Amino acid sequence: MRSKAVVSGFIVCMLAGGMTAYSIGGASTVQMLNKRSDENGAPAEISIMTEFHTPEPPGPDNPVLKEIEKRTGTKLNIIWVSPNNWDAKQSVALASGDMPDLMKVTDMSNPLMQQMVNQGLFWDLSPYLANYPHLTKYPKSVWDSTKIDGKNYVIPSVRPIEGANFLAVRKDWLEKLHLQMPSTTEELYEVWKAFANEDPDGNGQKDTYGFNMRDWTPLLDNIFNQNNGKWKVRDGSLIDIATEPGTRAMLVFLHRAYTDGLIPRNFPILKMSQAEELATRGKAGFTTDTVLGLWRQIAQPMQEKPDADFLALTSLNGVVMQSQGFIGVYLIPKKVPEEKLRKILSLMDFGASEEGASLAINGIKDVHYKEVDGFKIATNQAGLDNISVSSFGKIFERFDNYLWAYAPGMPKHIYERNKKIIDDRSKVSVPDPSIGLISPTAIQVGSEYNKRIEDMKVRVVIGKESIQAWDLFVDELKKDAQYQKMIVEMNAAYQGKMSKE
Structure with missing residues (x-):
C-alpha cells in the first residue's frame, strides 16, 4: 500500500504541472501492448519505450x-x-505505472526510478543474466556501476568508453580563415571570434556564431576544471566542481563570448535540436556530439559545400572526458510475467550479439548497405528507413569501443580518422569518479539544487547576475546543510567503492 501511495502522490504532482499519462491512440500502453505469447508459439509481443535521434523514428x-x-x-x-x-x-510513465515491458530511463539517479526499485517494482535481473552470453560480455565496470544495492535491476544501454560527446570544429572554416586547431580555451575563444566576425561561410553577411551552445554544460565545466562529471577527486575526496574556480572561470569566459556576440543570444531557450540546427544549417563553427553524431550534423552543409567537415577535437586544455560506458538503462517492470522476462532478455541478448547489433545499426545487406573490402557503405535506403545507431541502435547494443567512429554513409577515410581520434583520446581521457555512487539526499533534492545552479550559471552568462553574485551563491552552497549532506554521502559512497577495489 505504501508504494501505491507514493506513486499516486507523484502522479498528482505531475498532473498538476499540466502533464498527462502516456498513451497510444487513447488506449494505455499496458492495454494495447502488454500481452504474453500464447501457448501455440505465436510471437511474443513486447512493448519498448525509448528515444530516437534520427530525423524520424522508424515506422x-x-x-x-x-x-x-x-x-x-x-x-x-x-x-x-x-x-x-x-x-x-x-x-x-514512471509516475503513472503505465509502463511498457521494457523501458529506458536516462539517469541512473532518477529519484522515482530509484524509489520504485527499492519498492520492488522492477525485476532483479541478477539471477538470470548468466544465461545470456552476449549481455555478459558488456564490460564488468559497466555492470558494476549500474548496480543498485549490489543487484542488477537494469540493462545498461551500453556505449563506448571513448569517443563521447565533445567539441568539434568546422575544419573547412579553419582552413579558409588560416586558423590553427585550438588546444586551449583562450585559443578556442579567438577561433570563435573569427568564426563570428570574418564571414567563414562566404555569404557576405555577419550571420555565423563561434559555438551553437549545444549541450554546453557540463561540457565546458569539465574542460575548465579538467575533470569529468560533477565530482572531482582531490586528496582522496570528492569535490563538487560547482564550487571550484574552474567553473567561475568558465562563466567569465562565456559572459565575454555572449557580450561579444560569439554565441546565440537566445541560447537559454534553445532546445538541443534547435542548437544543433545552427550547425546543420552552417551557422555555427563549433558544435558538440559524439564522433559519430558529427556525421549527422554535417550532412546538410555537405550538400551545399562538399568540403564541409566537422572535425572532433582530440582534447582541450589537455583533457577529454571518458564516457561512463552507457547512456541510460533499461528496466523491466515486475508486472511482466517471468516467461516474458526471459523472452525480453533473449531479445536484448540478440541485440548484444554481432549479428543483432549489425542488423540494428547497419540494416540489411544489399538493401541498406553494400560491403566493399570489408567496409560497410550505406545506401540511400538506410537514410530513408532511419537505420542508425541513433534509432534501433538505441535498443540493440553490442559493446564496441569504435561504435562512435562510424555512421551510415561515412566514407572509409573519415572512419579511419575517427578511430585515430578515439585512440588518441584514450591516452589523456579522464573517467568520471562518481559513476555508480548514490547519495540518498541527492535522490530526494539533488535535482532542485542542480536546477538552481544551472539557472544561476545562465543568469551570469547573459549578464542578469554579476560574477560576484555567483561567488555569493557558491558561499551559500558551502553553508547549506542539506547540500553539504549530499557531499558527505557521496564521499561515503566513494570511500566504500574505493575500499572494494
Whole structure:
C-alpha cells in the first residue's frame, strides 16, 4: 500500500504541472501492448519505450524491425520518443505505472526510478543474466556501476568508453580563415571570434556564431576544471566542481563570448535540436556530439559545400572526458510475467550479439548497405528507413569501443580518422569518479539544487547576475546543510567503492 501511495502522490504532482499519462491512440500502453505469447508459439509481443535521434523514428513496417522480429520470434511495439520531450515522457510513465515491458530511463539517479526499485517494482535481473552470453560480455565496470544495492535491476544501454560527446570544429572554416586547431580555451575563444566576425561561410553577411551552445554544460565545466562529471577527486575526496574556480572561470569566459556576440543570444531557450540546427544549417563553427553524431550534423552543409567537415577535437586544455560506458538503462517492470522476462532478455541478448547489433545499426545487406573490402557503405535506403545507431541502435547494443567512429554513409577515410581520434583520446581521457555512487539526499533534492545552479550559471552568462553574485551563491552552497549532506554521502559512497577495489 505504501508504494501505491507514493506513486499516486507523484502522479498528482505531475498532473498538476499540466502533464498527462502516456498513451497510444487513447488506449494505455499496458492495454494495447502488454500481452504474453500464447501457448501455440505465436510471437511474443513486447512493448519498448525509448528515444530516437534520427530525423524520424522508424515506422512499424520498417524492414529492419520486421527482420529483428523474424529472427527473435517477437512482435515489437516500440514507443519512440523525441529527445525534445524525452525527460517528461519518462517521468509520466514512471509516475503513472503505465509502463511498457521494457523501458529506458536516462539517469541512473532518477529519484522515482530509484524509489520504485527499492519498492520492488522492477525485476532483479541478477539471477538470470548468466544465461545470456552476449549481455555478459558488456564490460564488468559497466555492470558494476549500474548496480543498485549490489543487484542488477537494469540493462545498461551500453556505449563506448571513448569517443563521447565533445567539441568539434568546422575544419573547412579553419582552413579558409588560416586558423590553427585550438588546444586551449583562450585559443578556442579567438577561433570563435573569427568564426563570428570574418564571414567563414562566404555569404557576405555577419550571420555565423563561434559555438551553437549545444549541450554546453557540463561540457565546458569539465574542460575548465579538467575533470569529468560533477565530482572531482582531490586528496582522496570528492569535490563538487560547482564550487571550484574552474567553473567561475568558465562563466567569465562565456559572459565575454555572449557580450561579444560569439554565441546565440537566445541560447537559454534553445532546445538541443534547435542548437544543433545552427550547425546543420552552417551557422555555427563549433558544435558538440559524439564522433559519430558529427556525421549527422554535417550532412546538410555537405550538400551545399562538399568540403564541409566537422572535425572532433582530440582534447582541450589537455583533457577529454571518458564516457561512463552507457547512456541510460533499461528496466523491466515486475508486472511482466517471468516467461516474458526471459523472452525480453533473449531479445536484448540478440541485440548484444554481432549479428543483432549489425542488423540494428547497419540494416540489411544489399538493401541498406553494400560491403566493399570489408567496409560497410550505406545506401540511400538506410537514410530513408532511419537505420542508425541513433534509432534501433538505441535498443540493440553490442559493446564496441569504435561504435562512435562510424555512421551510415561515412566514407572509409573519415572512419579511419575517427578511430585515430578515439585512440588518441584514450591516452589523456579522464573517467568520471562518481559513476555508480548514490547519495540518498541527492535522490530526494539533488535535482532542485542542480536546477538552481544551472539557472544561476545562465543568469551570469547573459549578464542578469554579476560574477560576484555567483561567488555569493557558491558561499551559500558551502553553508547549506542539506547540500553539504549530499557531499558527505557521496564521499561515503566513494570511500566504500574505493575500499572494494
